Amino acid sequence: MAEEKTLSSRRIYEGRAVRLRVDTVELSGGRQTTREVVEHEDCVAIVAVDDKDNILLVKQFRKPVEKALLEIPAGGIDPGETPEDCVRREMREETGFLPQKVEKLGGFYSSPGFCTEYLYLYLATDLVHSPLQAEDTDGISLVRTPLAQIPELIASGAIVDAKSIAGLLTFLKVPPVS
Numbered sequence: 001m002a003e004e005k006t007l008s009s010r011r012i013y014e015g016r017a018v019r020l021r022v023d024t025v026e027l028s029g030g031r032q033t034t035r036e037v038v039e040h041e042d043c044v045a046i047v048a049v050d051d052k053d054n055i056l057l058v059k060q061f062r063k064p065v066e067k068a069l070l071e072i073p074a075g076g077i078d079p080g081e082t083p084e085d086c087v088r089r090e091m092r093e094e095t096g097f098l099p100q101k102v103e104k105l106g107g108f109y110s111s112p113g114f115c116t117e118y119l120y121l122y123l124a125t126d127l128v129h130s131p132l133q134a135e136d137t138d139g140i141s142l143v144r145t146p147l148a149q150i151p152e153l154i155a156s157g158a159i160v161d162a163k164s165i166a167g168l169l170t171f172l173k174v175p176p177v178s
Contacts, residue, residue, distance in 0.1 A: 002028030004035070017076075040110075040117035044086045045074040045163045047105065047171040048095060048124040054144040055168070056095050056127075057159075061139055070143060070153070072164045074119070083120040091124055092132035095142050099124030105170050110163060121167050 004025040013020040019039040026032050048056035061068045075090040077083055087102050105121040145153065150168050153159045159168070 004028075007032065036114060038111075038115040038117075040115055041076050042083075042118045042120065043074055043076050043110075044083050044090060045072055045119045045121050045167045046087055046091060046124050047072055047122070047167050048091060048097070048099065048127065049147070050097075050127050050144065052144075053147045055147055055150055056097065057143040057145050057164075058094050059141045059143050069161050070159050070164070071161045072167045074163055077120075083122070087122045087124055089132065091127075092130055093134040093137050094140050095127075096129060096131035097124075097127040098130035100126035100128060105167070108163075108166055119163055119167075121170060123171060 004027060006023050006025055008024045009021055010023075011019060011021045017040065021037050021039060023035045023037060024032060025035055050056060056073065057070050058073055059068055059070050073090055073094040075086065075094070077086045078089075081089070084102050088098055092098050101124070103123045103125075105123050107118060107120045109115070110117045110119055150159075150172065154165055154168065159165060
């Protein structure tokens, strides 16, 4: 597989959450074209399981799709923060629970055709009630869902978020990575 050689890169937008650049690249045959790249910080995605084998999902309105979506907890890794520390903070902010046990399940790129974001996937268990307020979590509601219902929620389209589908299916099929 031939790589694309970057000839130039131009930043065209810088916002709070994303940056956009346009790269001019040379393809293997010598032809030049452009690639639009959304730069986004890495994130964590969390499969959280309580002591009754419920999966902790969150429901929140997503402006880009104009819908409330059912998702696994997730969020951006702050500068200087480890992915594991981010899991603990995001869990407290979005679900009100602090995991006593955090295990890596894997990871994946969210949309590698145009975005740099990588999601570290974790399993969070041994949950202790420990809420942490954050400015952007007011509209999030916690939805405890029996583990046995997860495949049907995915198959029926009740869960349509790619990170949630990838994270939940990974958890259902793959043991934690050491």
